[in-house]
Amino acid sequence: GEEVAQTPKHLVRGEGQKAKLYCAPIKGHSYVFWYQQVLKNEFKFLISFQNENVFDETGMPKERFSAKCLPNSPCSLEIQATKLEDSAVYFCASSRSRGIGSYNEQFFGPGTRLTVL
């Protein structure tokens, strides 16, 4: 597609429950990124993929967060045993492959708002 798609738009979970978020990158984009927007302004990088391979996971809380990008499937971000502080908007972004004269513009999806009660 021409836009990054994210589902669901809203997700409500009780503390300790699992949450799974999905992202379909723009067709032809090889890189996928996940960001967490906590409160109003703080964006935190979580993880990036190059196709189905993890490229950079330095922002991931390893204990409860995991992510995948499998061929012919939407990418996913899963949180096991959610905590109150996981409440945030999770954005997915995608960008094109590297190439001559390319630049790293990331196109963002509309986000998934996760509320942990």
Next chain:
Amino acid sequence: AQSVTQLDSHVSVSEGTPVLLRCNYSSSYSPSLFWYVQHPNKGLQLLLKYTSAATLVKGINGFEAEFKKSETSFHLTKPSAHMSDAAEYFCVVSGSGSARQLTFGSGTQLTVLP
């Protein structure tokens, strides 16, 4: 490592007057710089980008920004504010190549008064 500082958390202007949103960056290599806008309960929309071509970058909706290496600045301007410009604006820096994470500034809330 790179970082971004947005110098104003809130800016308030009257409709029809100029807008200036300030951003300073720090990067150990030649950066790519972006301004994104986020309207309430919406996603992020790219306003403009600097990628080592022209230092004066024109974006959508009449916005533009000038890359000043000597001042490590990338301020966003618009000659005449419109009510629809009221939103949160983020200055963002990235390294070279497609697979670099973005580093966001803390955002500037723009209020446009009638």
